Structures are given as structure tokens and as C-alpha cells.
Amino acid sequence: MKVNQLSPNGYHISECFADIPAIEFNCDITSGLRQIHYITNTEFLTELINYFNMKEVRGVELWHDYPGYENHYHYDDPSVENIAIIYLGGTGTNNMGTGYVENDQEFQINYKINDGLVLKNSRNILHGMIGTVTNVEYRSAIYFNWKS
DSSP states (O other), X not given: OEEEEOSSSEEEEESOOSXXXXXXXXXXXXXTTEEEEEOOOOGGGHHHHHHTTOEEEEEEEEEEEOTTOBOXXXXXXXXXXXXXXXXXXXXXXXXXXXXXXXXXXXXXXEXXXXXXXXXXXXXXXXXXXXSBXXXXXXXXXXXXXXXX
């Protein structure tokens, strides 16, 4: 795993997994153009969890976002402290990545397989998808949050 700190609270992570985990997708919930599968076995996240000293990892989900899905810039619910999003597909597609604004500067992480974003203090930092899901069957990502 490679970690590049972009700002005081934001990190671009790449080569997250030596082997991208094969997670069987069984839709647990559908919300508009997003389907979510809850993940209970988090062993494949050990390196990331240890690197960032993540405590109380919770809400580990596999997302499938379908064409037309958007997630505009927002602040997370106060119950969410920190987030990580790891892309499981893509070829560097800019409009399906994630951006955030910290200290009046915007940062963007492209949608690229095995890359992602760690954002600490996400309830106080404006963040969201850069654009809309297009030109793919679905956008796939692992999402989770944790408390420090």
C-alpha cells in the first residue's frame, strides 16, 4: 500500500491490496441507483487499519453505483468521524472519483482500481463525487468509517 498525504486530513491511497479481494456481492439494500452489500469479514483491510491506527471500524460496505448515480458534495452525519473509500474498478475516470475541500483547496482522487481516499474528520470537510457514474456497468467501491 502506498499513502500520499494531500492535506492535514486527506490521503490518496494506492495499491491498497496486494490481491484485490474477491467479495461476492449480495445486495442487502438498494437506495436509488446504489446497491449496498454489508461486509463482516474485514481481514483484507488489516494493513490499512493498522497504518491509520483505526479504532472501532464500522459500516464496512461494498457499493455498486449504477449509471446516473451522483453523490454531491456534503458533510457526513455527526456520527461519522472518518471515512475510507477504495475503488474496485475503473481506469482513472475523473468524473466518478471523489473530491474534497480543505483549507480552501480542492483535492480529487480519480476512480482507479485499487486506489482510494482516506478522509479524517469527514463530518467537517466538504466532500463527494466529482461527477456522475457514466460509461460503465457500475462503479464499485469499498466504503467504511471508523472512530479514532
